[in-house]
Amino acid sequence: MECTGSKQGAFYVLEVTGRMDALTSQGFETECQGRLEAGDKRIVADLSGLEYISSAGLRSILSAAKRLKAAGGDLAFCGLSGIVSEVFTVSGFAKLLPVYATREEALARS
Amino acid sequence: MSGSNGGNNGGSNGGTAIRAGRGIAFRLSALVLTAVGVIFVAMSVATYHLAREALLKNAEQNARTQAQALVQRIEARLAPISRVPLALGYELSDGLLDDAGILRRQRQMLLDNPEIFGTAAAFEPFGRHPGQEYFAPYTFRAPLGITHTQLGSAAYRYHAMDWYQIPRELKEIVWSEPYYDEGGGNTLMSTCSVPFYKGQGEERRVAGVVTADVSLDWLKRLVASVNVLDTGYAWLITRNGTYVTHPAQGVAFNESIFSRAEEHNDPELRRIGQDMIRGGSKLVESTSLHTGKPGFLVYAPLPSIGWSLGVFSPRDELLADVNRLALVSAGLGGGGFLIIALLTAAIARGITGPLRRLRGAAREVAGGHLDAALPEVTSRDEVHDLAMAFGNMQRSLKEHIRDLTAATATRERIQSELRIASEIQLGILPKTFPPLPGHTEFDLYASLTPAREVGGDFYDFFPCGHDGFCFLIGDVSGKGVPAAFYMAVSRTLLKAVAESVAGAGRRRGADPNGAAGAQRRSLPDPGRILARANNGLAEDNESCMFVTVFCAVLDYTTGEVHYASAGHNPPVLLRAGAAPEYLPTHGDPVAGAMPGVEFTTDSLVLNPGDALVLYTDGVTEAMNPALELYGEERLTARLAAFEAGDARTICEDLAKDVHAFADGAEQSDDITMLVLRYNGGAPDSADKT
Secondary structure, three states: OEEEEEEEOOEEEEEEEEEEOOOOHHHHHHHHHHHHHHOOOEEEEEEEEEEEEOHHHHHHHHHHHHHHHHOOOEEEEEOOOHHHHHHHHHHOHHHHOOEEOOHHHHHHOO | OHHHHHHHHHHHHHHHHHOOOOOHHHHHHHHHHHHHHHHHHHHHHHHHHHHHHHHHHHHHHHHHHHHHHHHHHHHHHHHHHHHHHHHHHHHHHHOOOOHHHHHHHHHHHHHHOOOEEEEEEEEOOOOOOOOOOOOOEEEEEEOOEEEEEEOOOOOOOHHHOHHHHHHHHHOOOEEOOOEEEOOOOOEEEEEEEEEEEEOOHHHOEEEEEEEEEEEOHHHHHHHHHOOEOOOEEEEEEOOOOEEEEOOOOOOOOOOEHHHHHHHOOOHHHHHHHHHHHOOOOEEEEEEOOOOOOEEEEEEEEEOOOOEEEEEEEEHHHHOHHHHHHHHHHHHHHHHHHHHHHHHHHHHHHHHHHHHHHHHHHHHHHHOOOOOOOOOOOOOOOHHHHHHHHHHHHHHHHHHHHHHHHHHHHHHHHHHHHHHHHHHHHHHHOOOOOOOOOOOOOEEEEEEEEOOOOOOOEEEEEEEOOOOEEEEEEEEEOOOHHHHHHHHHHHHHHHHHHHHHHHHHHHHHHHOOOOOOHHHHOOOOOHHHHHHHHHHHHHOOOOOOOOEEEEEEEEEOOOOEEEEEEEOOOOOEEEOOOOOOEEOOOOOOOOEOOOOOOOOOOEEEEOOOOOEEEEEOHHHHOOEOOOOOEOOHHHHHHHHHHOOOOOHHHHHHHHHHHHHHHHOOOOOOOOEEEEEEEEOOOOOOHHHHO
């Protein structure tokens, strides 16, 4: 799993690629924690390059989202496709967390 | 202990079997000694040959010198003797001596030269006194003193004799062949004949011959007494090749060098003889006919007398020095070799001694005796380094084994704890099938195959409310011990909440319309159960773990099922005679993630023969060695293919199929399934309650 990010307006966009499973998901949490400490509270995770996500990956996402929320920020998602989109739907994460079809939509929210 | 003993035996057995060859000390000694031996032999051979060559050259020179010296000694005596008659010849040529003067002169000659036995002055026929054919006064030593006589008569015509004829014709000094003069004391004699002349220039002609009978016993004694080494000898031959002296008995005067060569069929000797009588001088290698030994023959002429001297030196005696030298050097070399052998062996053993002790210690260590004492190596060499390195290895090995033992103990403790935890975890899952003895309205079977000792999957079923039966399946995020804890909490909470909701429903239902049958039969709402359980789990959930749950409540009298899903995989509905289908879900979130979530409750009615298959993602995400997933399509296809059977058969067939699909690939997630088959409401079951 690779995380690369850039500041876009009020948001920090994090592009996540590869596989997010028990071995790698801690990296996502660490990345978000790092952003939070750097002052970026509003993060958009672009998962269009993500091939697979396990329940451990979901746990990391949940953990990061809770931390950002507690700090007054939020964590949104965009670009879900294939099995990742399915996992988000089945697990109900699509209902728990803000999910947008495209990055533009995610950046356009208030 | 038994392992350590086994290792020890194995080590010592292995130790003796390791080396069939010789040790380093032996090899080192053998190598050094071979090299030294080869060098020594080469040096000895070279020394022997060089010394032999030098000594032979020297010996040759000596032989030549000795022969030459002998020739000179002989010549020193022979040359003056031949001058004596020559001097008388000159006087006779002058013609100043009268007959009495000749006799006087002859007497004086005998007195002056003890070797001369007799002397004659023989004149040509009618050369001294006209009318007198024979005139040859002869003075000689008689037993009673010197006397004289006249030679020549009709009976003794000396002009035809060899002693007169040969020098007269040759016009030079001639020594006769040797002879024994029996009248003159039986001594070895040779006559030296010298011609004298009359007239000058063209007129010069031979007037007569002066002779001197010379005793050559001294020559014979001299040559015979020459010592040539131990078995060498000297000999003389005349100008005809006749032996004058020879160490072998009966050879002198009886044989010539040519007869001897003929007798022994020795052409080499004949060639030597020919060269000798020609006056040649040479050193040749030959084998003595007298002693049979090989050696050097030096021959040289005696110019005065025309004879030839041979000196034979046996080779073995010439080489005796060389052989002695070789023997001494071999003795010295052999002694040196022995000393080097002893020294090498001692040094090699000195070097390998510590190594051997180290090897003993190494065997002990290899046998498991880690505290074996290492030998003290006092030298500061490689062996010392090796001993130090070995000591370090022994210490690290001890530390490592101590660490390993501790780590193994810890791991075994953890393994044991995990095993117990696994037993506890599996123990809390209900395993009574069929779940409600005496109720044949439905049939239920469940199985859980953990991927590790403990896992996060669970299932549960219990009676819930009036004629209600709650069954559920869950999957906690993550794996291992944390998941196991969370699973235990989730399952307990879900059961407590379900029973609590059931109780509340009963009370609520009892209050407004106590008589209404429909209300009395109301069942707990799975959505409510999940909502309350979610709130309980989400509270203080620092770890952000969550659980997916499918929870359903069956009214077994009617076949009606109410169900709700918290982010769980949609179960498969098997309708009798129809294709399997997934239950539609609403995408409600997982439980434990956020509090205050609502869960939608759906309902359906099972007809007799219909079944519900609940499973976790361990089934659909089971992987084979080619990294293919079992998948949802395969799941429905397999379920459609199974022959209609009871819950247990479906469950076991499915588990077998998943196992066969995995084909030995490592199971990465718990595989859990629960099958409920509805048989139809029993007519008497409602009356029972």
